[in-house]
Amino acid sequence: MTDLMEKIVSLAKRRGFVYPACEIYGGFANSYSYGPYGTELRNNIKQLWWRTFVHHREDIVGLDGPILLHPKLWEASGHTTGFNDALVDCKACQKRFRADHLVEEATGQDLEGKLDEMSTALTKIKCPNCGKIDWTQAREFNMMFKTEMNNVSDEEIAEVYLRPETAGAIFVEYKNVLDSMRVKIPFGIAQIGKAFRNEIVAGNFIFRLREFEQMEIEYFISPDTKWEPLFDEWLTKQEEFVLALGADKKDLRHYEHPDDKRSHYSQKTVDIEYKFPFGFKELFGLAHRGDFDLTAHSKASGEKLEYFDQENNKRYVPHVLEPTFGVERSLLVALVAAYHEEEVKGETRVVMKFPKAIAPIQVAILPLSKKEELSSVARGIFDDLKTSLICEYDETQSIGKRYRRQDEIGTPYCVTVDFDSLEDKAVTVRDRDSMEQERVKIEELDGYLVGRYK
Ligand code: GAP
Numbered sequence: 028m029t030d031l032m033e034k035i036v037s038l039a040k041r042r043g044f045v046y047p048a049c050e051i052y053g054g055f056a057n058s059y060s061y062g063p064y065g066t067e068l069r070n071n072i073k074q075l076w077w078r079t080f081v082h083h084r085e086d087i088v089g090l091d092g093p094i095l096l097h098p099k100l101w102e103a104s105g106h107t108t109g110f111n112d113a114l115v116d117c118k119a120c121q122k123r124f125r126a127d128h129l130v131e132e133a134t135g136q137d138l139e140g141k142l143d144e145m146s147t148a149l150t151k152i153k154c155p156n157c158g159k160i161d162w163t164q165a166r167e168f169n170m171m172f173k174t175e176m177n178n179v180s181d182e183e184i185a186e187v188y189l190r191p192e193t194a195g196a197i198f199v200e201y202k203n204v205l206d207s208m209r210v211k212i213p214f215g216i217a218q219i220g221k222a223f224r225n226e227i228v229a230g231n232f233i234f235r236l237r238e239f240e241q242m243e244i245e246y247f248i249s250p251d252t253k254w255e256p257l258f259d260e261w262l263t264k265q266e267e268f269v270l271a272l273g274a275d276k277k278d279l280r281h282y283e284h285p286d287d288k289r290s291h292y293s294q295k296t297v298d299i300e301y302k303f304p305f306g307f308k309e310l311f312g313l314a315h316r317g318d319f320d321l322t323a324h325s326k327a328s329g330e331k332l333e334y335f336d337q338e339n340n341k342r343y344v345p346h347v348l349e350p351t352f353g354v355e356r357s358l359l360v361a362l363v364a365a366y367h368e369e370e371v372k373g374e375t376r377v378v379m380k381f382p383k384a385i386a387p388i389q390v391a392i393l394p395l396s397k398k399e400e401l402s403s404v405a406r407g408i409f410d411d412l413k414t415s416l417i418c419e420y421d422e423t424q425s426i427g428k429r430y431r432r433q434d435e436i437g438t439p440y441c442v443t444v445d446f447d448s449l450e451d452k453a454v455t456v457r458d459r460d461s462m463e464q465e466r467v468k469i470e471e472l473d474g475y476l477v478g479r480y481k
Contacts, residue, residue: 031304035362036232038377042435044068044362044387045233057229057236064436065358067387067417069240072357073219075271075384076242080217080264087215087244088208092196094221095176095187100195103327104320109291110191111167113145114227120157125227126165129155139288142166170224172237189223194349196220197245198320201332212334212345213257215246219354231305233355240354247345249336250318254348258295258315261350265299265311272357273364273382278302282309292319301360310360311352318344361385365437371462379437380460383480388438389416390476393429395445397422405444408454408469415477434459440476 028036039045043062049055061069081089101107113126126145130138133152138145145165153160172189190196197216204216219242229235246261248254266279284296294315301310321332321344333342365379383389390412394405402422409420419438421429426443433441443455454472457464467475 029304031363031366032232034377035304035366038366038379038435039065039232039362042432044436045358058238059233059236064387068361068381068385069354069358071385071387072272072361073240073242073354076268076352076357077217077219079268079271080215080242080244084215086210086213087217087246088204088210090197090200090204090216090218091220092193092200092218094190094223095174096190096195096199098185098187099327100199100324101171101188101191103323104195104198105291105323106171106188106191106195107169110171111169112227113139113142113165114168115145115149115165116163117154117157117159118161118163119159120154122154122156123227124155128228137288168225168227170226172223172225190221191224192222192351193218193220193241193243194245194320194351197243198324201245201247201321202330205334212336213246213248213252215244217242217244219243231303231308233359234303234305234308236355242352242354242357244350245316245320246348246350247334248348249334250343250346252346254315254346258297258313258348261313261348262297262299265313265350265352268352269299269301269310269357269360271382272361272385273380274301274360275364278364279310280307290314292316301356303359303363310356311350313351314349316347316349318346320347321345376431376434378434378459381437381439383439386437386439387417388419388433388436389440389480391419391421391429391433391438391441393426393433393441393443394422395426395443400449401444401446404448404469408442408444408472411473412476415473416480430457440479442472442476 042064044065046060046062047054048058048060081087114123115126116123127139129152130136130145130148134148142165149162171191173186174189176185176187178185197218204210220240221238222241223238226235226237229237269279270276278301280300282298282300289296294317296312296314298309299311300307325332332344334345335342361381365381367378367380369376369378392405392409394401409418412418430441439459441457448454453466453468455464456467
């Protein structure tokens with residue numbers, strides 16, 4: 028792990044953002060729990076996304092579909108046969124790897140989908156774990172998690188899958204949305220929710236997980252639309268969202284999938300890659316899925332999944348552009364971009380410079396001492412502010428330590444109530460980034476702070 032990643036992982040645990048899950052049982056296969064501040068940060072990221080793409084747009088509506096969906100959906104979408112990765116086992120140490128990743132790391136060759144060539148290349152590659160060369164053949168591994176469900180009608184047990192992407196739940200409700208809402212093409216359906224993939228190798232902290240959350244939009248367009256400008260527009264919108272997480276534009280780049288690497292459903296796919304501390308990696312994706320999904324579900328279900336264009340008296344199966352975003356990767360970008368170390372009076376100040384829209388705590392209220400005369404004023408301020416801003420009240424430890432703690436959780440403003448406050452009815456507001464302090468009248472505080480979050 029890089030030095031920076033180590034610092035971020037350590038801060039994330041120490042300050043209640045991300046914990047390795049089930050540590051009391053020795054941890055559990057790259058799964059993580061989000062602590063109090065991590066949960067706030069996640070929620071703020073999801074809210075920012077929902078506001079940006081659903082509330083602020085007239086052409087996109089929301090949906091919340093189930094995780095367990097009809098198994099026929101995954102047959103129709105091609106996931107039961109095609110949603111595979113290549114795995115290989117080391118016979119000497121029994122460790123399992125993604126075959127294509129091993130080959131790419133060792134030789135720079137991208138052999139995704141070419142099992143025989145991968146097996147040949149592996150005959151010259153040492154196991155990263157034990158150093159031996161003794162591989163099984165590379166073979167396909169389906170990444171969907173299977174589970175069983177009681178089939179109520181005939182008491183049989185049905186095999187079902189945890190959804191590997193949220194998109195499926197959107198396509199099967201296309202007709203319901205069309206029939207119940209006054210949507211007109213072009214329009215989108217957006218969803219935030221869990222997805223599950225039995226990744227062969229998870230890792231890089233919360234970058235690659237088996238259980239994660241996606242924020243996806245299926246944007247339905249006419250087959251006659253010139254889609255290229257719209258595709259570029261979506262890429263820009265996705266980039267703007269990354270910048271809103273605090274990222275720097277210079278840390279973003281695009282990767283267009285070549286023909287032989289694209290998913291089975293896609294006509295064009297571009298990944299937005301971010302420069303994580305472990306290198307440029309896929310953050311979000313944008314795919315032109317054509318009419319693949321609606322046509323496949325229409326054929327498999329027998330339902331017509333068309334659109335009637337009244338103006339032109341024309342029926343067609345819409346095409347779809349799919350901007351897709353990962354919640355955990357967004358959270359990781361927010362953590363990486365926010366992390367700063369600064370020298371202040373000979374000491375290192377660690378400060379998480381989250382953009383205000385996603386900071387887990389917006390205002391901390393800190394009475395200088397626990398004395399009743401100060402805490403009663405500070406509690407009154409907390410009660411006033413908590414209905415409009417996410418606030419935290421903290422009266423433990425020295426004020427210096429409390430500032431450091433708020434810096435590390437990225438609180439943009441600290442409000443200090445001191446003994447002068449009893450006389451001048453004012454408090455000190457400290458700005459996280461500049462560390463400048465300003466005296467503000469208590470009666471003007473709500474307007475002062477709320478104004479800064481508009
Ligand atoms: N519906 C299209 C789709 O699922 P994808 O590129 O496989 O496309 C979309 O996934 C996004 O989901 C990725 O760009 C990434 O942000 C996130 N994602 C995918 N696999 C992930 C994993 N194993 N762990 C964390 N996030 C993941």
